[in-house]
Amino acid sequence: MKAGKILTYVGATIFTLYFLVPLYLLFLIAFSPAKFTLEALYPSLILKQFTLNNLIYAFTQYDFISPFLKSFFVASLVGILAIVLGVPAGYGLSRLPSRLAYGIIVLLLITNMVPGLIVAIPISVEFIKLHLFDSIPGLALVQELVTLPLAVFILQGTFSAVPREIEYQAKMDGASTFSFLTDVLMPVALPGIVTAFLISWMFSWDEFTYAILLSPIHPTLPVEIYLNIERGNELAAVAFSLVFTIPVIVLTLILQKYLKGEYLAGGVKY
């Protein structure tokens, strides 16, 4: 083998280990008796004894279902909102003159950068008045801020790729803009729409800042995990973390080909 090849493999191995070891340790803590992990001064780096007791204990002694459902409903609502707002916006942007579209995209981009705390503090005051504080729709409405710009980017890209001729053809056959959108464009662009939904769902599932500020009494799963750590229920936090993480890792791997640098960099052209 050439030196370059060897270097590639050495580098690839080191990085692979770097990414996997923390996850490995999380599994180790979840499936080992606590005396080898959390209770040991120098915890063992290998599995000494396998047990399911930690998981059984966590799920029977602590409430997992209500934070799980809260997270699930909030994330699903965020995904639906991303489609409801994002599909028309993506379509409109893909048809507007590029200078105007660019200006609107910059506006969305800025929103994405506004610190969570500056949005959440005044909104918490308003939400208490509107009875949206601690509620599922309230949290979803605010979390949408994090994901809407990305959803709009993805949808705009998908719609731009659909040839204009299809639209002219449909119009000539007498379709209104609305029926063109629902009957022709959306089915063609379905993969992009599903991606926008799933990415939005995923962002909300992971979101912490708005969740802890705007829904502290009936928390979502990430906040519940944090609260368990604060209260010293570390094994419950680990068990919940595993169940919480696995669906998102699966989603990430499914969406891999859409999580491209171009999208994440805000559509950098070269």
Add this chain to the structure above:
Amino acid sequence: MRRDLKYFLFVLPSIIYVLAFAFYPSARAVYLSFENSRGQFTLANYKELFFFNIYGTIENTVIVTVGALLIQLGLALGISSILVREFRGKKLVSTISIIPMGVATVVAAITFSFIFQTSGGYANSFLHLFGLNGVNWYSTTLSSLFIVMIADSWKNTPIMTLILLAGMYSIPRDLYFAASLDGAGPLRRFIHVTLPNLKKFIAIALIIRGVSEFNIFALPLILIGYTPPLLTTLTYSLYSTTTKNLASAGAVLILALISVLIFLNIKLGGKR
């Protein structure tokens, strides 16, 4: 023109949404920060921030932001220059390198809290294997902040990698070929071909990640709590223990500092 108006109407709901949920609250927070509990204009909230060691807090936030960015940039450059080559097992390595993106921030934080503990913990177990003494990772401000940087880099390097990889694929292979013919080794090719061509991607990745780093919240909250304080954890503790006005002043300070990055981003974005 009428056509454009029609398409603009499609975008309007999203614009109204961001105005209502991002711009209005931001303006409201600025307003609240200049108000006292009786609704009168005051600068007292900002003065009060000084009692909470605001300069030290800003300094800590800047240290974490810059440190985390440098670590991520170094790692992402390494991984993307590996992933841009062809080798057996490339698909597996690229899949694994994206996994931390799917791990929630909170989960990453608690995992790293088990790795780094004041006494014992997995990092010290590892040192123990080589007969070294355990380290108290939280003994100084800088080392505590360093733990936050490490945990953050683990979670966020994949995003940086994806952006840099897009940039690396855009560099024509011929340039490398020509450089090889001129006798440039791998290191010199990296310095003279890769880096200059990647400049814009690096800048954009740094700004996008920089904004997030500056807002870093869940990781420090779980790993180090409120000491040493960062702007976000300080503001959160003000939110939960004092008035909305004082907390707003903290939040406005974050916004003011981040505006510089937002401005830079738009400037750079304009040259796309």
